[in-house]
Amino acid sequence: MSIEEKQKLQRNDRVTIRTVATHAGVSVAAVSKVMRNAYGVSDALRARVTDAIEALAYRPSRAARGLRGRSFTIGVLLIDIRNPFLPEVIAGVNGVLAPSHYQAMIGVSDARVQLETSLIESMIDYKMDGLILVAPRLPSEILAKFAVQIPIVAVGYHDASATAFDTVNADDQRGAEIAVEALLACGYRDIEMLSLGERQGHAVSVVRQREIGFRRAMQRGGLGSSPAIGKIPIASPKREEAMRKFLSRKDRPRAVFCWSDLDAITLLSLAMEMGVRVPEDLAVIGYDNSSTAALGLVNLASIDQSGRELGQVATRALISRIEGRTASEHILQIPSLVSRNSLTRSGNSTDR
Amino acid sequence: MSIEEKQKLQRNDRVTIRTVATHAGVSVAAVSKVMRNAYGVSDALRARVTDAIEALAYRPSRAARGLRGRSFTIGVLLIDIRNPFLPEVIAGVNGVLAPSHYQAMIGVSDARVQLETSLIESMIDYKMDGLILVAPRLPSEILAKFAVQIPIVAVGYHDASATAFDTVNADDQRGAEIAVEALLACGYRDIEMLSLGERQGHAVSVVRQREIGFRRAMQRGGLGSSPAIGKIPIASPKREEAMRKFLSRKDRPRAVFCWSDLDAITLLSLAMEMGVRVPEDLAVIGYDNSSTAALGLVNLASIDQSGRELGQVATRALISRIEGRTASEHILQIPSLVSRNSLTRSGNSTDR
DNA sequence: CGTTATATGGAGAACGTTCTACAACTCGTC
DNA sequence: GACGAGTTGTAGAACGTTCTCCATATAACG
Numbered sequence: 001m002s003i004e005e006k007q008k009l010q011r012n013d014r015v016t017i018r019t020v021a022t023h024a025g026v027s028v029a030a031v032s033k034v035m036r037n038a039y040g041v042s043d044a045l046r047a048r049v050t051d052a053i054e055a056l057a058y059r060p061s062r063a064a065r066g067l068r069g070r071s072f073t074i075g076v077l078l079i080d081i082r083n084p085f086l087p088e089v090i091a092g093v094n095g096v097l098a099p100s101h102y103q104a105m106i107g108v109s110d111a112r113v114q115l116e117t118s119l120i121e122s123m124i125d126y127k128m129d130g131l132i133l134v135a136p137r138l139p140s141e142i143l144a145k146f147a148v149q150i151p152i153v154a155v156g157y158h159d160a161s162a163t164a165f166d167t168v169n170a171d172d173q174r175g176a177e178i179a180v181e182a183l184l185a186c187g188y189r190d191i192e193m194l195s196l197g198e199r200q201g202h203a204v205s206v207v208r209q210r211e212i213g214f215r216r217a218m219q220r221g222g223l224g225s226s227p228a229i230g231k232i233p234i235a236s237p238k239r240e241e242a243m244r245k246f247l248s249r250k251d252r253p254r255a256v257f258c259w260s261d262l263d264a265i266t267l268l269s270l271a272m273e274m275g276v277r278v279p280e281d282l283a284v285i286g287y288d289n290s291s292t293a294a295l296g297l298v299n300l301a302s303i304d305q306s307g308r309e310l311g312q313v314a315t316r317a318l319i320s321r322i323e324g325r326t327a328s329e330h331i332l333q334i335p336s337l338v339s340r341n342s343l344t345r346s347g348n349s350t351d352r
Numbered sequence: 353m354s355i356e357e358k359q360k361l362q363r364n365d366r367v368t369i370r371t372v373a374t375h376a377g378v379s380v381a382a383v384s385k386v387m388r389n390a391y392g393v394s395d396a397l398r399a400r401v402t403d404a405i406e407a408l409a410y411r412p413s414r415a416a417r418g419l420r421g422r423s424f425t426i427g428v429l430l431i432d433i434r435n436p437f438l439p440e441v442i443a444g445v446n447g448v449l450a451p452s453h454y455q456a457m458i459g460v461s462d463a464r465v466q467l468e469t470s471l472i473e474s475m476i477d478y479k480m481d482g483l484i485l486v487a488p489r490l491p492s493e494i495l496a497k498f499a500v501q502i503p504i505v506a507v508g509y510h511d512a513s514a515t516a517f518d519t520v521n522a523d524d525q526r527g528a529e530i531a532v533e534a535l536l537a538c539g540y541r542d543i544e545m546l547s548l549g550e551r552q553g554h555a556v557s558v559v560r561q562r563e564i565g566f567r568r569a570m571q572r573g574g575l576g577s578s579p580a581i582g583k584i585p586i587a588s589p590k591r592e593e594a595m596r597k598f599l600s601r602k603d604r605p606r607a608v609f610c611w612s613d614l615d616a617i618t619l620l621s622l623a624m625e626m627g628v629r630v631p632e633d634l635a636v637i638g639y640d641n642s643s644t645a646a647l648g649l650v651n652l653a654s655i656d657q658s659g660r661e662l663g664q665v666a667t668r669a670l671i672s673r674i675e676g677r678t679a680s681e682h683i684l685q686i687p688s689l690v691s692r693n694s695l696t697r698s699g700n701s702t703d704r
Numbered sequence: 705c706g707t708t709a710t711a712t713g714g715a716g717a718a719c720g721t722t723c724t725a726c727a728a729c730t731c732g733t734c
Numbered sequence: 735g736a737c738g739a740g741t742t743g744t745a746g747a748a749c750g751t752t753c754t755c756c757a758t759a760t761a762a763c764g
Contacts, residue, residue, distance in 0.1 A: 014720090016719090016720055017720065017721065026743080026744090027743065027744045027745075028721085028744085029723080029744055030742090032721070032722060032723080033722095033723095033743085035721095036723095038722095039741095040742055040743075041742075042741085042743085045743075059473055060477070061477050061721070062474055062477040062721095063415055063423070063478050063719085065720080066478075066721090067415045067416050067419050067720080067749045067750065068748075068749050069722045069723075070722090071415070073474070081433075081443075082439050082643075084436075087433040091462075094460060094462060098467075103459075103471070103474055104459070105458065105459060106457065106460065107457060107458065108446060110443075110446060115450075118455070121411055122414055125411060125413045125414040125415065126415050126418075127413075265647065265649070269647040269650075272648055272649050291434075292617075295617065295621040296621040296622065297617075297621040297624050298621075368750055368751085369751065379713065380714085380716095380750090381715075381716090381753080382713060384751070384752060384753080385752095387751095387752095388752075388753095392712055392713075393712075394713090397713075412751070413749085413751070416749070416750035416751040416752090418751090419719050419750080419751065419752090420718075420750085420752040705764105706763105706764090707764085708761100708762085708764100709762075709763095710759100710760080710761075710762090711760075711761090712760095713756100713759095714756080715754105715755090716753100717753090717755100718753085718754095719751085721748100722747105722749085723746100723747090723748085724747085724748100725747100726743105726745085727743085727745095728741100728742085728743080729741085729742080729743100730739105730740085731738105731741100732737105732739085733736105734735100
């Protein structure tokens with residue numbers, strides 16, 4: 001009997017919980033208990049087991065764990081990997097996770113609803129312990145349906161009425177207001193927003209929120225009831241084309257607020273090529289305060305929403321949800337202005 | 353009694369292969385066979401099963417799959433997520449994977465060997481089908497040990513003698529040579545390289561390869577037997593400090609080759625701030641041809657290694673290895689120069 | 705009409721964990 | 735000394751697949 005078992009164990013090269021149990025002279029259940037530090041293990045037993053684990057360099061199979069219980073993995077879904085804002089979020093997530101026994105696995109949906117769905121499903125099927133969705137495209141009802149199966153925290157997704165999942169956001173309405181207020185303070189009155197084209201869909205998206213904030217601040221400033229919002233397509237070469245068109249317009253505004261640094265920086269670059277001086281002819285303010293914006297060469301004023309902080313907060317929220325919280329939380333961080341030369345010539349960086 | 357209970361429990365929770373089998377009136381094994389399209393299923397059976405799968409919206413559990421057989425997931429390990437070169441690789445991987453039934457899960461090691469090891473182990477423990485490691489830090493022997501357990505393709509890791517795993521690279525030595533040749537062709541003789549500080553370790557790293565290529569091209573050009581290679585620390589603020597120091601050096605060279613656009617762009621920016629004219633006072637050439645380099649505002653000449661293509665090639669190599677290939681492959685792509693104004697004032701982009 | 709080959713479908717043992725019962729043992733306490 | 739109460743360890747049933755036999759039905763052939 002035991003000979004057969006030993007032969008089996010020898011043939012199979014993987015060290016399993018059973019190998020550890022045999023080596024330590026205890027039961028499989030005991031080893032499991034020690035690993036999950038569950039109730040009811042004496043110090044002596046714990047020592048024997050940890051010694052055996054050490055000696056055999058045992059690692060529990062995540063696949064098997066997932067089949068039965070927790071997998072100690074959390075999934076992160078990114079809409080896109082090019083926007084430099086997103087790596088910041090990841091850094092925040094990893095920072096919080098590092099000292100814990102959790103690990104992050106990342107999926108990239110490339111803004112495609114189909115892929116987004118199948119990645120979320122995969123993560124559920126892997127029995128991951130929770131999900132952080134960054135700027136998901138799926139409607140709230142569908143997220144709610146997923147949230148029944150797995151704890152979910154959405155970042156960059158404005159739905160404070162969601163009860164099934166948490167949200168963590170920078171206040172994008174407020175951010176846009178701050179941008180407009182800064183432009184007004186510099187004396188500009190003729191202001192336009194360059195927003196994201198394509199049907200970025202739902203009002204929950206950060207872009208639509210920024211549009212709302214922009215409109216409100218403009219109205220509050222007494223600048224018309226429906227201020228101009230231009231749409232820039234997301235993909236080259238239509239994107240550059242639209243920007244050139246904007247820059248060469250006769251009635252081009254005096255100042256522009258771009259939904260993202262990504263667009264603002266390209267705009268800055270095209271402006272230079274076309275001989276439009278910034279900020280003398282056109283003031284520009286972006287969003288995200290990316291590292292590129294901070295370059296002296298670029299010097300783009302921008303709204304700072306700390307992606308790293310959002311990632312940290314989201315991760316902490318997710319863990320608390322995994323550990324039992326059921327009431328939903330909706331966290332809003334306040335963004336801030338980083339003034340630079342694209343706003344006004346004296347606009348020294350107020351970077352921390 | 354017990355049957356009813358079992359049914360209830362099943363209805364409570366998820367749709368499993370058993371639910372499908374019951375619904376289609378066939379055995380569990382039959383469903384499994386259909387899903388893996390294994391030998392020995394009639395058209396009639398296949399139809400019944402696929403109908404049931406459709407009707408129940410059944411998805412196999414990846415956790416359970418991994419426990420027994422394949423998981424249809426491949427793991428991608430990134431050293432860092434900030435370098436804009438890496439998202440390109442991911443895009444290539446996802447592009448190839450999209451039409452297949454495989455999916456990618458990404459882990460980020462933040463250049464820490466400890467984390468890198470534990471992520472690789474996790475991916476193995478998830479029974480992923482294969483791994484793509486992008487610029488791993490672990491020594492070759494250790495990768496070889498992992499490669500026994502799981503198919504591995506390393507990208508940005510120069511070890512053409514590895515037999516246990518494949519490598520896919522741009523020819524970094526050649527890339528550096530091309531950079532030097534371009535600088536020589538512009539008439540510059542006083543050339544220095546700015547490389548990456550810290551112990552980026554092994555000769556397998558792309559950075560060291562570029563140093564080798566730089567040295568060789570310089571010697572070939574008759575410019576001394578040990579040309580100058582400066583080291584720039586990776587982390588702020590020491591990084592900027594080192595660059596400023598370089599820029600204000602009395603014996604500053606006439607031209608500089610940076611190991612990465614990341615550094616070259618910051619250098620460009622600091623040069624502007626410090627009144628060093630590019631290219632009149634200092635010619636700069638970078639590496640990666642990132643999208644920022646292409647901006648008119650930046651206009652940085654750079655060596656193009658298509659990250660996307662590397663990702664595609666690596667993925668195809670991995671799949672062929674998963675499907676049975678055992679002989680190792682070592683693929684080398686040839687990079688190319690993209691000339692821009694930082695190299696010489698007339699240096700128009702030769703972008704495709 | 706047997707006999708043998710060949711398709712097709714099914715039973716049931718893994719896979720490596722977790723976790724619920726429950727057994728065994730040690731103390732107090734009445 | 736009998737009986738709870740508390741503590742420590744174990745047996746064994748899940749979890750949802752894959753995959754190796756095995757059984758059966760059908761076809762082919764002498």
